[in-house]
Amino acid sequence: MTTPLVLTVNGQAVSVEVHPRTLLVELLRDTLRLTGTHIGCDTGQCGACTVQLDGRAVKSCTVLALQAQASEVTTIEGIATAGGELHPMQAAFKEYHALQCGFCTPGMVISALDLLKHNANPSEADVRQGLDGNLCRCTGYHNIVKAVLAAAAAMRP
Amino acid sequence: MYAFDYVRPQTLKEAAAALRKSDQARFLAGGQSLVQALRLRLARPPLLIDLRAIDELNGIRVANNVVSIGAMTRHADVAAAKEVQRAIPALARVAAGIGDRQVRNQGTLGGSLANADPAADYPAAVLGLGATIVTSKREIPADKFFLGLFETALKPGEIIVRVDFPQPLRAGYAKFRHPASRFALVGVFVCDTTSGVRVAVTGAGPCAFRVKRMEKVLAKAFTPQAIEKIVLPAEGLNSDIHAAADYRAHLVTVMAQRAVTAAAKL
Numbered sequence: 001m002t003t004p005l006v007l008t009v010n011g012q013a014v015s016v017e018v019h020p021r022t023l024l025v026e027l028l029r030d031t032l033r034l035t036g037t038h039i040g041c042d043t044g045q046c047g048a049c050t051v052q053l054d055g056r057a058v059k060s061c062t063v064l065a066l067q068a069q070a071s072e073v074t075t076i077e078g079i080a081t082a083g084g085e086l087h088p089m090q091a092a093f094k095e096y097h098a099l100q101c102g103f104c105t106p107g108m109v110i111s112a113l114d115l116l117k118h119n120a121n122p123s124e125a126d127v128r129q130g131l132d133g134n135l136c137r138c139t140g141y142h143n144i145v146k147a148v149l150a151a152a153a154a155m156r157p
Numbered sequence: 158m159y160a161f162d163y164v165r166p167q168t169l170k171e172a173a174a175a176l177r178k179s180d181q182a183r184f185l186a187g188g189q190s191l192v193q194a195l196r197l198r199l200a201r202p203p204l205l206i207d208l209r210a211i212d213e214l215n216g217i218r219v220a221n222n223v224v225s226i227g228a229m230t231r232h233a234d235v236a237a238a239k240e241v242q243r244a245i246p247a248l249a250r251v252a253a254g255i256g257d258r259q260v261r262n263q264g265t266l267g268g269s270l271a272n273a274d275p276a277a278d279y280p281a282a283v284l285g286l287g288a289t290i291v292t293s294k295r296e297i298p299a300d301k302f303f304l305g306l307f308e309t310a311l312k313p314g315e316i317i318v319r320v321d322f323p324q325p326l327r328a329g330y331a332k333f334r335h336p337a338s339r340f341a342l343v344g345v346f347v348c349d350t351t352s353g354v355r356v357a358v359t360g361a362g363p364c365a366f367r368v369k370r371m372e373k374v375l376a377k378a379f380t381p382q383a384i385e386k387i388v389l390p391a392e393g394l395n396s397d398i399h400a401a402a403d404y405r406a407h408l409v410t411v412m413a414q415r416a417v418t419a420a421a422k423l
Contacts (some may be wrong), residue, residue, distance in 0.1 A: 003163060042196075047257070056233070056262035057262055058259050058261050059263075062259075064185075066163050067185075067209065111259065114262070135258025
């Protein structure tokens with residue numbers, strides 16, 4: 001039996017019928033075709049599926065779609081401006097070559113934004129520790145940390 | 158994941174009524190343990206009762222030297238709450254050290270306690286501070302709450318409403334964090350109050366427990382040196398691929414000393 005689900009995704013109203021066991025990441029990828037949100041480990045460890053749920057970074061593989069009832073979800077597709085201009089965090093990832101295969105990048109960007117929301121002026125250690133919910137198997141994190149520090153500087157008013 | 162039905166009641170009464178329809182139903186808090194358990198088919202409830210929309214389960218209040226935290230309050234909100242940081246800084250630090258940022262943004266106090274994972278952080282703080290777990294039916298002292306592996310004093314249909322933490326003179330928490338899961342291999346919460354010292358351990362046994370031998374000694378001298386010779390017997394402690402029981406026994410002493418140091422600094 002399906003249940004009605006109403007929420008906002010990247011600023012757009014969404015109204016769908018879902019089976020209760022549908023995960024948020026399945027709704028985003030399979031129903032809404034927002035495939036920028038990745039499924040990495042599938043067990044809540046890697047953070048590749050991280051999205052914003054009411055402004056908080058959460059793992060969409062560990063949240064039921066129905067838990068997002070009446071909520072606002074932002075995925076990586078909703079981070080850049082409508083005109084396609086990269087968000088300063090995305091621009092910094094590009095500038096500092098903070099990705100190799102790119103699989104972890106959407107989740108990294110969302111988590112990094114969550115980090116800066118709580119700490120606009122983080123140290124290198126703050127960034128390394130603050131991204132511990134996101135695994136990257138290519139970069140060794142070094143350029144990711146550089147990018148987040150650069151984005152923090154660019155985003156400070 | 159097996160199929161299940163889902164309801165989102167607005168009040169505690171509606172939640173209790175939903176449970177009466179299906180005695181195998183499970184309450185859903187933040188879902189950071191339960192959703193993964195469902196996915197691994199470790200749990201197979203016919204019905205999930207989501208507690209998110211029940212207003213009285215939310216919020217943080219401080220009055221008369223008691224910090225009251227609603228069961229559905231997320232770890233990130235406890236960690237960031239100025240009133241918690243002021244009244245019981247060690248409690249804010251416990252919340253700030255749970256899992257990772259995404260888990261803290263979704264996981265809840267009540268969910269953690271009801272699940273009673275042997276390696277969870279909150280049970281050490283709740284037991285260490287001598288908190289009271291207020292449910293939809295009664296008040297349960299922390300000393301009577303944790304009964305065993307994933308086992309609590311909660312009766313079927315009983316919902317945690319809030320937890321009342323009495324403000325201590327000083328308190329500290331230290332954990333040896335598993336680097337991948339971020340759970341506590343061993344975590345020790347030490348708390349100094351006008352009525353004595355409490356030492357609570359998580360990660361080492363089937364559930365959180367107190368170490369009365371350390372409490373007695375710390376009541377006389379609240380220093381890390383005072384307990385350096387007190388090592389728990391390894392028998393009965395957890396032993397797995399991450400750490401053997403005797404290593405966990407060793408860690409209890411070391412983490413307790415670090416918790417005392419942390420408490421003395423605050």
